[in-house]
Amino acid sequence: MKALYAALLLALAVPPAVAADIENHSPHPFDIRDLVMMDRVGDPQLSPDGRYAAYSVRSTDYAANKGVNAIYVQDLGKGGQPVKLVDKGSSARWSADGHSLYYVAAADGVAQLWRLDLGEGKGGLNLDAHAAPAQVSHAPLDLGGYKLSPDGKSVLLSYEVYTDCADLACSKERIDGRERDKASGTVYDKLFVRHWDTWANGRRNQLYIARFDTDGKLPAEPTLLSRGIDGDIPSKPFGDESEFSYSPDSQMVYFDARIAGNSEPWSTNFDVYKVPADGSAAPQNLTEDNKAWDAYPVASPDGKTLYYLAMKEPAFEADRFGIMALDLATGQKHEVDPNWDRSAGNLAVSADGKTLFVTADDNGQHPLFAVNPLDGKVSKLVAEGSVSAFSLSAGKRVLLARDDLKRPSDLYTLNADGRDLKQVTHFNAERLKNAKMGDFEFFSFKGWNNEPVQGYVVKPVGYKRGQKYPVAFIIHGGPQGAMSNDWSYRWNPQTYAGQGFAVVTVNFHGSTGYGQAFTDSISGDWGGKPLEDLKAGWQAALGKYNFLDSSRACALGASYGGYMIYWIAGEWNQPWKCLVDHDGVFDARSMYYNTEELWFEEKENGGTQFEHPENYEKFNPLNHVNDWRVPMLVVHSGNDFRIPITQGLGAFTALQRKGIPSELLTFPDENHWVLKPHNSVQWHETVNAWLKKWTAPDAPQAPSN
Numbered sequence: 263m264k265a266l267y268a269a270l271l272l273a274l275a276v277p278p279a280v281a282a283d284i285e286n287h288s289p290h291p292f293d294i295r296d297l298v299m300m301d302r303v304g305d306p307q308l309s310p311d312g313r314y315a316a317y318s319v320r321s322t323d324y325a326a327n328k329g330v331n332a333i334y335v336q337d338l339g340k341g342g343q344p345v346k347l348v349d350k351g352s353s354a355r356w357s358a359d360g361h362s363l364y365y366v367a368a369a370d371g372v373a374q375l376w377r378l379d380l381g382e383g384k385g386g387l388n389l390d391a392h393a394a395p396a397q398v399s400h401a402p403l404d405l406g407g408y409k410l411s412p413d414g415k416s417v418l419l420s421y422e423v424y425t426d427c428a429d430l431a432c433s434k435e436r437i438d439g440r441e442r443d444k445a446s447g448t449v450y451d452k453l454f455v456r457h458w459d460t461w462a463n464g465r466r467n468q469l470y471i472a473r474f475d476t477d478g479k480l481p482a483e484p485t486l487l488s489r490g491i492d493g494d495i496p497s498k499p500f501g502d503e504s505e506f507s508y509s510p511d512s513q514m515v516y517f518d519a520r521i522a523g524n525s526e527p528w529s530t531n532f533d534v535y536k537v538p539a540d541g542s543a544a545p546q547n548l549t550e551d552n553k554a555w556d557a558y559p560v561a562s563p564d565g566k567t568l569y570y571l572a573m574k575e576p577a578f579e580a581d582r583f584g585i586m587a588l589d590l591a592t593g594q595k596h597e598v599d600p601n602w603d604r605s606a607g608n609l610a611v612s613a614d615g616k617t618l619f620v621t622a623d624d625n626g627q628h629p630l631f632a633v634n635p636l637d638g639k640v641s642k643l644v645a646e647g648s649v650s651a652f653s654l655s656a657g658k659r660v661l662l663a664r665d666d667l668k669r670p671s672d673l674y675t676l677n678a679d680g681r682d683l684k685q686v687t688h689f690n691a692e693r694l695k696n697a698k699m700g701d702f703e704f705f706s707f708k709g710w711n712n713e714p715v716q717g718y719v720v721k722p723v724g725y726k727r728g729q730k731y732p733v734a735f736i737i738h739g740g741p742q743g744a745m746s747n748d749w750s751y752r753w754n755p756q757t758y759a760g761q762g763f764a765v766v767t768v769n770f771h772g773s774t775g776y777g778q779a780f781t782d783s784i785s786g787d788w789g790g791k792p793l794e795d796l797k798a799g800w801q802a803a804l805g806k807y808n809f810l811d812s813s814r815a816c817a818l819g820a821s822y823g824g825y826m827i828y829w830i831a832g833e834w835n836q837p838w839k840c841l842v843d844h845d846g847v848f849d850a851r852s853m854y855y856n857t858e859e860l861w862f863e864e865k866e867n868g869g870t871q872f873e874h875p876e877n878y879e880k881f882n883p884l885n886h887v888n889d890w891r892v893p894m895l896v897v898h899s900g901n902d903f904r905i906p907i908t909q910g911l912g913a914f915t916a917l918q919r920k921g922i923p924s925e926l927l928t929f930p931d932e933n934h935w936v937l938k939p940h941n942s943v944q945w946h947e948t949v950n951a952w953l954k955k956w957t958a959p960d961a962p963q964a965p966s967n
Contacts (some may be wrong), residue, residue, distance in 0.1 A: 284324050291723040291760035292697040294946035297751060298322055298939045301689040302329070303671045304651060305353065306663050309360045312655030313339040314387060316354040316363055317663075317673060319346075319689060327940050333365055335380075335389055338661075338675060338686060345389045347378060353407070353503075358414035361387070366405055369397055373404040375417070377478060399472075399480045402434035406467055407496055407503045411512040416539065418506055418515060419470045419484050420496060429483050433465065453527040457858050458499040459901040459933035467494040469506055469517055471539055485541040493519035497532070504608075508539070509561050515539050516548075516559035516568060528860040530555045530577050534570050534588075548588060549595075554581065562635075563615040566590060569598070569635070571606055577861040580742035582778040583607065585618060585633060599638040603777045606631075612678065613656045621649050623775030626704055626716055626746050630662060632680070643680035648748030654678075661686075665749035667702050667720070668756070669694065698723045700759030704747075707802035709795035710771055713780075717799050718745065719807055720755045720765035732814040732957035734758040735800065735838075736767050739821030741784050741792070744773040751942075752935055753820060761950050763957075764810055768799035785866050788822070789829050789881030796826070797834060812837060814957040818949070820844035821905065821934065825883065828913060831894065832886025840956035841894040842949055845905050845934055848913040849884040851875070856906045887916045893923035895952040897945065899932035923962075925952065 284295050302320040309316070315336045320329045333348035348354070351367035363378045375398040380387040399405060399419070406420040423433040448461070455462055468491070470484035488495050495517050496505040506517035520532045532555045535545040549556040554573040561568050568588040573581035582605040585598040598618065599606070606620040618633040628648035632641045647666035654660055658678040665671040673687040700721040709715035722731045736753060738745045745755075745767035755765040769776070771791040772784025783791055804812050817838050819827045824846020831841060847853045854863045854871040864870055867877040879885065894917055898910025907928065917924035927948050929941050936945045955961065 289696050292699045292756045293760045296697040300670050303689050306653045306661045308653040308655045308661040309356050310656050312657045312659040315661050375399040409503045411508050413512040416473045420467050422465045422467050425466050452524045456903045469495040487537050492522045495519050510565045518557040532557045534559045558609050578865045602640050666747050668699050670749045699756045709798050710791040715795050717768040720759045722759050722762050722764050730811040731764045733810050734763040734765050735817040737819035737823035737826045739823045741772045741822035742781050744769045744775050766803045770795035816840040816953050818842040828883035832889040835892045838892050841892050844897040848909040850878040850882040895925050897927045900930035901933045904934045
């Protein structure tokens with residue numbers, strides 16, 4: 263009990279920084295205070311004429327412990343400065359004529375659609391003298407997402423409703439009644455009892471349409487389009503308006519959905535549907551023949567072809583997304599890019615229909631690509647860094663959000679042929695100038711089966727040739743993910759470099775961006791090929807970079823990376839002075855019965871646990887606890903339903919019972935990620951203190967087994 267109390271007291275004794283000292287304006291190594299206060303620029307939206315950029319900026323209200331979204335507009339034609347038009351709002355979208363801006367903001371505590379008329383003066387839009395915002399919708403429920411029609415006469419709307427209700431008011435009445443009910447119990451008769459961080463409430467996201475009246479307002483009750491669809495549009499928990507769209511003439515609507523039933527937790531069978539925009543007919547399934555994932559429909563400008571993304575393997579969320587073309591007249595389908603071994607995302611079509619734009623992981627980068635829809639030829643438009651979002655105009659201009667390992671997201675413009683990349687926002691310029699970061703370099707080596715594997719090294723801030731530095735060896739999650747040339751607000755290597763650590767990462771077999779076979783290779787082999795790659799990558803880094811101190815190194819990982827921390831605790835513990843596990847899988851057997859998205863577990867382990875128990879035991883960390891010896895910090899949060907907190911509690915029990923120096927940090931109000939500013943600061947300060955304790959020259963020695 264003494265060790266448990268000591269760990270608890272230490273976790274509580276690392277307080278978040280107070281608001282008064284959160285900002286440091288003098289030159290200093292980059293740290294967590296810089297990270298949480300960065301302005302997060304995103305959601306770029308180019309006006310129809312390509313002259314104006316609308317976008318969101320999330321700033322941090324540290325005292326209130328939350329982020330605040332504002333909407334800015336910038337005149338790109340005159341190189342204008344950002345103008346904040348909305349203090350609190352999100353999802354800004356241009357009207358069809360480019361004279362108004364729609365967005366979502368609260369009215370009496372309910373998210374509604376608003377419009378800001380900018381008019382047009384002699385020299386362009388009146389950004390400084392616009393009209394007052396007008397509330398467009400007056401629904402009783404929060405607006406979940408929307409999309410304006412090409413003709414400007416209607417809008418698609420998503421609301422979370424009880425599907426047996428005839429109108430939105432009925433859903434609101436039942437929600438209010440549930441809140442007033444003094445009985446708190448809920449009866450469930452199928453899975454997805456909880457998902458990600460939310461308990462099922464009996465409601466579904468459904469798709470509606472409403473037409474603007476002569477005053478630009480919407481009727482109180484929109485028309486339901488997703489009639490008879492037992493599924494969420496957009497999908498939960500992270501779906502958005504990219505999952506529904508209009509035809510160019512605004513007469514047809516396309517959307518994707520996964521029919522729920524009882525199989526939803528072990529199915530990835532999304533399909534693409536079409537429905538008349540007037541709601542006169544029920545939705546029609548266009549991709550019923552494919553039992554894998556079909557989604558993100560976008561019509562060609564001539565309305566003859568529907569492009570969408572599709573996987574081929576059912577019940578596998580990390581399969582390759584190919585670009586599909588559906589002839590709407592004949593129903594014939596074909597894959598546009600069958601010879602491109604990358605998984606496409608963020609699909610958009612140029613105004614002339616001659617180019618498809620997508621992003622994809624690619625050898626440690628996340629570039630923007632142009633794809634010829636006729637022959638599938640792929641061209642890389644932005645090669646370095648990560649393009650997280652982009653927008654097209656009617657002309658040949660692209661507006662994109664880009665970041666990398668040393669820079670958070672800013673907006674850039676680009677010609678559609680890939681020329682003339684220009685940065686147009688500089689929101690964190692002062693913070694970047696004062697917060698010193700470490701340089702980075704990618705390296706390659708021969709991993710499992712002598713196949714090439716990539717990783718990168720980040721030098722510590724203040725690096726001096728000839729000196730050696732302690733190492734943070736970071737293992738990415740997914741496992742079908744990658745440590746790429748991008749900026750992260752959770753596992754950012756620069757936060758460790760700023761603390762004097764060198765950082766080493768390895769994109770082991772199973773990582774994305776190196777071909778689908780490379781990604782597929784981890785399934786059924788969680789503790790095999792990836793561990794070989796990590797071992798080989800560690801040795802390759804030590805051989806190439808003589809500033810890495812192999813005697814003062816700690817390994818850290820989250821999600822699958824957390825699983826790997828538990829696995830190497832028993833299988834490869836020799837190099838490490840300490841370990842940090844965040845939300846990792848400790849017991850593969852119980853994980854199957856406690857998680858929510860069963861398709862993931864069944865794909866990775868070759869079936870259900872009750873049919874193939876041996877697969878779940880093959881690489882189960884729990885079975886190797888007797889070989890654990892390295893001090894470990896365990897972090898696990900109460901609202902993590904993907905990998906429930908019992909996994910972390912089980913690991914901490916094992917550590918404490920074996921007498922291994924260990925601590926448990928838990929957040930009752932966080933999910934699989936740590937998102938709140940104060941919690942993020944506490945997470946980083948706790949982790950950094952753990953790393954420094956065990957890598958210090960006079961660090962205590964862990965007890966031997």
